[in-house]
Amino acid sequence: MLGLTIHRPSARSRARAALILSSCAFGLLLAGSSPQLSQDVGSDPIGALAEVLPTWFLVPFAIVAVLGLMGGAVLDIYSSGLSLLAAGIRIPRHLAALVDGVIMVVGTIYVVFAADDFAKARAALA
Numbered sequence: 218m219l220g221l222t223i224h225r226p227s228a229r230s231r232a233r234a235a236l237i238l239s240s241c242a243f244g245l246l247l248a249g250s251s252p253q254l255s256q257d258v259g260s261d262p263i264g265a266l267a268e269v270l271p272t273w274f275l276v277p278f279a280i281v282a283v284l285g286l287m288g289g290a291v292l293d294i295y296s297s298g299l300s301l302l303a304a305g306i307r308i309p310r311h312l313a314a315l316v317d318g319v320i321m322v323v324g325t326i327y328v329v330f331a332a333d334d335f336a337k338a339r340a341a342l343a
């Protein structure tokens with residue numbers, strides 16, 4: 218026997234997965250409920266959903282939106298820092314991550330605060 222064990226998710230893990238899947242399903246239903254809302258989400262996802270949600274939900278929504286942007290930025294910094302090093306730039310790894318982090322912060326600030334249209338900003342950064 219190879220000594221392999223089968224991982225069985227705990228009840229807590231199953232509850233988290235159910236919460237994530239139900240949130241995704243709710244988001245799909247919300248976007249599909251109105252063609253105008255679907256179009257608005259395409260151009261400004263955070264602003265469009267902030268208009269639809271109840272006022273009391275704006276603070277938790279803003280926290281989740283910011284944490285989501287931060288989580289994406291951390292993954293981008295790690296992988297892009299490695300890409301900078303693989304491209305042949307001769308700097309220490311922590312400086313490569315710093316350079317990429319600055320680029321990500323500037324890009325995020327531009328998309329969230331300065332861009333008139335999310336789709337145009339995405340096209341400009343691509």
